[in-house]
Amino acid sequence: xxxxxxxxxxxxxxxxxGKMEPLAESARDAGFEVSFFVTGMHMMRKYGLTKTEVHRxxxxxxxxxxxxxxxxxxxxxxxKTIIGFSDFVVETQPDLVVIHGxxxxxxxCALTCATNYIRCAHVxxxxxxxxxxxxxxxxxxxxxxxxxxxxDIAAQRILRMGEPAQCVxxxxxxxxxxxxxxxxxxxxxxxxxxDISFDEYGIVVFHPVTSxxxxxxxxxxxxxxxLEASGRSMVVILPNNDPGTNDILxxxxxxxxxxFRPIPSMRFSxxxxxxxxxxxxxxxxxxxxxxxxxxxxxxxxxxxRQTKRSTAESITHCEARDTAAIGAFLRDEWGQRYPxxxxxxxxxxxxxxxxxxxxxxxxxxxxQKHFANDQD
Numbered sequence: 525x526x527x528x529x530x531x532x533x534x535x536x537x538x539x540x541x542g543k544m545e546p547l548a549e550s551a552r553d554a555g556f557e558v559s560f561f562v563t564g565m566h567m568m569r570k571y572g573l574t575k576t577e578v579h580r581x582x583x584x585x586x587x588x589x590x591x592x593x594x595x596x597x598x599x600x601x602x603x604k605t606i607i608g609f610s611d612f613v614v615e616t617q618p619d620l621v622v623i624h625g626x627x628x629x630x631x632x633c634a635l636t637c638a639t640n641y642i643r644c645a646h647v648x649x650x651x652x653x654x655x656x657x658x659x660x661x662x663x664x665x666x667x668x669x670x671x672x673x674x675x676d677i678a679a680q681r682i683l684r685m686g687e688p689a690q691c692v693x694x695x696x697x698x699x700x701x702x703x704x705x706x707x708x709x710x711x712x713x714x715x716x717x718x719d720i721s722f723d724e725y726g727i728v729v730f731h732p733v734t735s736x737x738x739x740x741x742x743x744x745x746x747x748x749x750x751l752e753a754s755g756r757s758m759v760v761i762l763p764n765n766d767p768g769t770n771d772i773l774x775x776x777x778x779x780x781x782x783x784f785r786p787i788p789s790m791r792f793s794x795x796x797x798x799x800x801x802x803x804x805x806x807x808x809x810x811x812x813x814x815x816x817x818x819x820x821x822x823x824x825x826x827x828x829r830q831t832k833r834s835t836a837e838s839i840t841h842c843e844a845r846d847t848a849a850i851g852a853f854l855r856d857e858w859g860q861r862y863p864x865x866x867x868x869x870x871x872x873x874x875x876x877x878x879x880x881x882x883x884x885x886x887x888x889x890x891x892q893k894h895f896a897n898d899q900d
Contacts, residue, residue, distance in 0.1 A: 529887075530557045532618035534609075536564025536591075536629035537764060538574045539810070542792045543624055543647060545581065546701040547672075550874035552583045554881055559585035561612065563605060564629045565765050570594060572762075572789030580791075587612060591629065597767070598628045598656070598734075605632035613642055619887075620645060623668070626653050626661035634667035641891045645670040648697065650678030650685075652832045653810075655735040669891055672877065674814075674868045686895035690885075695876040696869015699792075700818050704871030707797035714794045720785050722757035724859070727802045729761045729809035730844070732768030733829050741771035743844035747826065748775050750850040751806070752783070756858065758806075759798065760786045803859045806850075813839055817865035822857035824850065838862035 531551050535541040544560075552558045566575040567590045578586055589612070591605045609632060613621065621637050623630040624647040637644035646668035653661055665671060665682055673679045674697040682692050714720070730747060732740045751758055760776055763769045776786050790798070799805070805816040805823040808830060812823035817836035826844040840857060842849035880886045 528557075529619040530559070530616070531620045531622065531881075532559050532561055532613070532616070533622045534561045534563070534624070534630060534633045535578060536562075536566060536627050538565070538572070538577065538789045538792075539764075540624040540627065540630075541566070541574070541578060542702065542795075543698045544622065545792070546698045546874040547622065547647070547877045548581075548584060550878040551881060554878050556881065557585075558583070559587060559618075561587050561589065561609065561633070563589045563591045563608070564601075564627065567591070568594065568765065570788075571765060574789045577789075577791060592765075594765070602628050602632050605629050606636055609633050610636045610640070613637070614640060617642075619643065622647060622672075623664060624648060626657040626664070628660060630664050631660045631667075634664045637669075638667045638893075643670065643887075643889075643891060644668040645672055647672045648674050648678070650681040651675075653829070655733055655828070657734075657829075666893075669889060669893070670886070672873075672880075674873075683896075686897065688894075688896040691889055693876070693880060695873040695880075696871070697814055697818075698873040698877075699815065700869050700871040701874050702792060703796050703800075703815055703818060707793045707800070709793050709797045711797055711801050714797050717794060718759075718785070718787055718790065718798075720759055720798075722759075722783075722785070724803050725757045725759050725785075726751075726804040726806055726854070726858070727761065727799060727811075728758050729763070729805075729807040729811060730772060730826065731763045731808055731829065732766045732772060733808070733827060734767050736828070737768040737771075740768040741775065743827065744772040744775040746845040746847055747806075747850065748779060748784075750847040751854070752779065753847070754851055754854040755783075756803075756854055757783045758785070759802075760784055761790070761795075761809075762786060762788045804854065804857055806853075808844070814868050817862070818868065818871075820862040820864050822853075822860045822862065824853045824857070826850075834865070834867060836862075836865035836867065838865065 565571045649665040813834035816823040
């Protein structure tokens with residue numbers, strides 16, 4: 525019976541929860557017992573203590589685990605997460621664990637599932653995301669038993685990695701399900717809640733790139749210097765906690781508050797409404813190559829973090845230190861609108877996921893991994 529099966533979603537950041545929530549809601553509505561294992565940045569006050577967003581949802585169990593201190597390197601976070609997650613899943617025995625993307629927490633949980641023969645589904649595998657993130661993402665693919673990918677291109681990459689075709693399912697990017705709907709929040713309420721006074725604004729999200737840590741401060745200085753010189757107003761969503769984030773935060777702290785509004789984190793529905801009304805998206809976050817093109821908003825993708833991730837016509841690429849290109853984008857693309865880009869789905873991931881869960885074949889897939897090859 526589906527109602528007896530337990531599905532555990534792992535979330536470590538505000539971003540991956542936005543992707544997991546539609547899938548969790550669809551599983552809950554189908555009668556499964558759904559819980560969240562909440563860890564990572566969610567548990568850190570410095571990044572907005574976003575665990576509250578998970579607790580705000582209805583019909584889910586929530587378990588919290590602190591897996592890091594602010595100064596911990598990624599290998600330490602990996603080790604701590606394995607220990608905590610292993611204790612939890614061995615005790616609770618979920619029927620399915622759902623992880624996302626390329627964060628170190630996801631790798632720790634995928635490894636734990638593999639060594640304990642617990643079925644694990646990986647969301648948005650098969651994508652390129654640069655530096656150590658891409659290494660983690662592909663590790664998660666090989667450790668997981670089921671692959672819930674966002675595009676046909678991602679599916680083909682996973683097949684080339686030797687994963688069986690019956691284990692790879694193209695569902696699209698789950699967060700687009702939410703963006704495709706009315707946010708339910710008027711823009712005036714969003715601005716009031718987050719103290720945003722600008723009539724027109726861009727959204728900036730600039731994360732550290734772990735392999736470029738020595739230069740990330742200089743990149744941030746050039747980027748925000750160009751944004752300041754443009755005369756435009758910006759809502760700045762603070763970066764994630766990867767190594768190098770403090771160098772970016774030091775630059776953000778010096779920005780003039782009259783035209784820059786830094787925010788640690790936002791509720792998803794509020795951020796969705798803010799984004800739908802933005803004049804542009806700037807930075808190196810996946811929102812610039814995924815959500816922004818889906819909504820038809822011009823985006824400036826900076827540096828290497830999202831290399832080869834999307835070919836949408838609404839995206840402009842340049843280096844973070846290329847102040848002339850940044851200025852030209854803000855002059856020429858500001859306020860433009862493009863046709864919706866469907867390369868990452870049409871906003872129906874949750875329905876596709878629920879259909880999979882209702883299929884007995886999904887639960888019959890073997891847990892023993894093997895390298896699939898047409899010549900076998």
